[in-house]
Amino acid sequence: MKREMAIIGMIACLAVGFVVGWFIPGLFAPTPGKTAVEKIQDADELIVGTDAPWPPFELYNTTTEKWSGFDVELSQMIADELGVELTMTNIAFAELIGACQSGTIDMIAAAMMVTTDRSKELAHSVPYIRVNEVVMVKEASTITITEVEDLADYFVGCQAGTTQYYTLSDPVADGGLGLTEDTEFKVYPKADTLIQDLLGGAIDAAFVDEPVFTVYSKIHNLKTVFTVPAEPTALWCRWEEPELLEVINKVILEAYADGTMDELLAKWFE
Numbered sequence: 001m002k003r004e005m006a007i008i009g010m011i012a013c014l015a016v017g018f019v020v021g022w023f024i025p026g027l028f029a030p031t032p033g034k035t036a037v038e039k040i041q042d043a044d045e046l047i048v049g050t051d052a053p054w055p056p057f058e059l060y061n062t063t064t065e066k067w068s069g070f071d072v073e074l075s076q077m078i079a080d081e082l083g084v085e086l087t088m089t090n091i092a093f094a095e096l097i098g099a100c101q102s103g104t105i106d107m108i109a110a111a112m113m114v115t116t117d118r119s120k121e122l123a124h125s126v127p128y129i130r131v132n133e134v135v136m137v138k139e140a141s142t143i144t145i146t147e148v149e150d151l152a153d154y155f156v157g158c159q160a161g162t163t164q165y166y167t168l169s170d171p172v173a174d175g176g177l178g179l180t181e182d183t184e185f186k187v188y189p190k191a192d193t194l195i196q197d198l199l200g201g202a203i204d205a206a207f208v209d210e211p212v213f214t215v216y217s218k219i220h221n222l223k224t225v226f227t228v229p230a231e232p233t234a235l236w237c238r239w240e241e242p243e244l245l246e247v248i249n250k251v252i253l254e255a256y257a258d259g260t261m262d263e264l265l266a267k268w269f270e
Contacts, residue, residue, distance in 0.1 A: 036241035037082065040106055046079040046086050049105035051093040054159075054191050055215040056268040057111040060090060070268040071109040074128065074235070077260070078107070078251045092189050094161030097121050100236060106244065108236040111209060113163050115231060123239045125248045127232030128261070132210040133164055134228070138198065139221035143205060148228060152177050157186045157194050157203040163230065164207040195220070211269055 052058040058069040079086035158164040170176025188194040255261040
């Protein structure tokens with residue numbers, strides 16, 4: 001990833017962070033009893049929900065049974081700040097918000113972009129990165145797309161619960177394309193099956209985050225035919241747990257201040 005992305009991310013963090021990360025939590029009264037941070041420390045475990053594979057953000061090696069990726073390392077930094085062990089839990093992307101709301105997980109780290117609807121359900125951290133969305137096709141494809149509306153002319157695949165999914169499925173009045181699932185576009189629970197169908201010809205194109213294309217294009221003959229500027233990406237936790245949100249924001253902002261975030265960006269996106 002080019003260094004501009006790190007700079008954009010830092011600006012977003014500094015501009016939004018002190019409002020969302022420091023000011024807003026102070027508006028909420030402390031939860032009676034132990035705070036979320038105290039409960040996590042008592043359990044000696046931070047449970048983070050994610051959805052793998054979505055490289056380079058999160059990957060799980062079934063052979064070594066080990067996690068890796070940008071979001072995983074960032075989550076480890078937060079666990080270290082709390083002084084607890086990190087437990088990553090693989091959950092379908094569309095189910096992550098519900099899992100966090102129910103308390104099954106403490107935090108979401110899944111390249112989840114900030115949207116108004118998501119912010120109504122969970123609290124997001126200061127943004128830590130901004131990436132584009134792209135339409136990905138096979139290298140030999142002759143598909144041409146000049147605007148988002150052109151996606152309606154092709155059978156496009158995306159992952160469930162993503163911003164790409166809502167772009168395709170939301171009504172036109174709400175800014176979406178109003179397409180019908182299965183007949184006009186196809187939804188996948190995981191990125192690997194999405195890519196397999198693209199390569200196999202079951203879909204004409206895949207609508208994904210740009211870093212996902214970057215990773216898979218190193219393995220397969222793929223190219224992008226359209227780019228959509230996207231909202232920033234953040235970590236998520238419950239609104240009623242401002243103490244945990246404060247720790248998350250502290251780790252992200254300090255990582256930008258001391259250069260750690262630049263190192264992570266270079267490691268996973270360049």
